[in-house]
Amino acid sequence: MxxxxxxxxxxxxxxxxxxxxxxxxxxxxxxxFLPEGEVIARMQAMQDDGIIRRVAVAPNHYALGLATNGMxxxxxxxVQAEALGxxxxxxxxxxxxxxxxxxxxxxxxNLFAMLHGRSRGEVEAKRAEVAxxxxxxxxxxxxxxxxxxxxxxxxxxxxxx
Amino acid sequence: xxxxxxPExxxxxxxxxxxxxxxxxxMEHAPFARVAREAGLTEPEVVDRITHLREIGAITRFxxxxxxxxxxxxxxxxxxxxxxxxxxxxxxxxxxxxxVAHNYERLHRLNMWFVLACEKPDQIAExxxxxxxxxxxxxxxxxxxxxxFIGFRVEA
Numbered sequence: 245m246x247x248x249x250x251x252x253x254x255x256x257x258x259x260x261x262x263x264x265x266x267x268x269x270x271x272x273x274x275x276x277f278l279p280e281g282e283v284i285a286r287m288q289a290m291q292d293d294g295i296i297r298r299v300a301v302a303p304n305h306y307a308l309g310l311a312t313n314g315m316x317x318x319x320x321x322x323v324q325a326e327a328l329g330x331x332x333x334x335x336x337x338x339x340x341x342x343x344x345x346x347x348x349x350x351x352x353x354n355l356f357a358m359l360h361g362r363s364r365g366e367v368e369a370k371r372a373e374v375a376x377x378x379x380x381x382x383x384x385x386x387x388x389x390x391x392x393x394x395x396x397x398x399x400x401x402x403x404x405x
Numbered sequence: 406x407x408x409x410x411x412p413e414x415x416x417x418x419x420x421x422x423x424x425x426x427x428x429x430x431x432m433e434h435a436p437f438a439r440v441a442r443e444a445g446l447t448e449p450e451v452v453d454r455i456t457h458l459r460e461i462g463a464i465t466r467f468x469x470x471x472x473x474x475x476x477x478x479x480x481x482x483x484x485x486x487x488x489x490x491x492x493x494x495x496x497x498x499x500x501x502x503x504x505v506a507h508n509y510e511r512l513h514r515l516n517m518w519f520v521l522a523c524e525k526p527d528q529i530a531e532x533x534x535x536x537x538x539x540x541x542x543x544x545x546x547x548x549x550x551x552x553x554f555i556g557f558r559v560e561a
Contacts, residue, residue, distance in 0.1 A: 247476070261468035264456045266448055267434055280434065287469065288432045294475040297554075298429030299436075301455065302466040308423075309409045315511065315518075326551060333553025343551040344482065351484075351515070351545060386513070394508035395500045395519070 245293040250278070251286055262299065305339070310360040313339075314367050314387040316374060317353035319346070324381045325354055331377060332357050337370045352384060359387070414461060418444065422454055423464065479526040480506075482547040483533060484515040485540070492516070498539050504532040515545065 257275055262268040273280040290296045320328055325343055333341035340358040357374060361367035371387055421444055430436040437451045458464045474480060487495045499505055499519060508519035521532050533544040
């Protein structure tokens, strides 16, 4: 799918969020002088194509008490990695879960799962839950806690003109 | 915001809404009406509660979440084992690259983890090689092969 200028106007107008009203798309349509039906149809097409993942809320992990997170990494047998990755991703305390290539011999891990908890002890208990779920399919694991954010830049939308 | 809300700040309905609204709203004239029916609330109650949750900082954003890769971008998680005595020097070199979006220090032999964000996939390798040249350190690349997303859940 190629985004046209109107699609990009919609993405730009909604980049900082949708209005919290009963009819948010109607409001966006008013901003852009477009019919509401066109805004909805274009956003739906972008979602069908995967450009918009979903229209949703982002929870604030810190405010919700989940101030500790760790990047857990697992060496999971390749034949089971996709099925087990989906199960790990579905756990309620896992926010992101990915399969990535190993970097042998330094790095044997192929499954990455971000674990959230109220304390490091709680995160370690959740790591044990993941270990139990993976069972014998997992040969080893580690968890990497972040100590500092060294750089953080927002995602820029290319080609906004 | 790094302040934690008191546990009483949210009731069971708030938690239900936070969980439900992470899954995505349908694109329609009255998207909250559907959520309200599912939750046994009225539409204005749903809108008011989400507005309140945003005001108290329990949610940071309501809107479309974009897949930057689907829009044509390329991303790659990278890691380096930086000798502690060179950490600040290497951090300055890495952060100076415009392709470096996020960079985190982590407790591990691989102690620097960053995300390269480029417009085209072949620019990822170029950026990694350039950082290797500037720092004299190996840049391990961990591109995403598969993503499992469900979102996390607050205890209802």
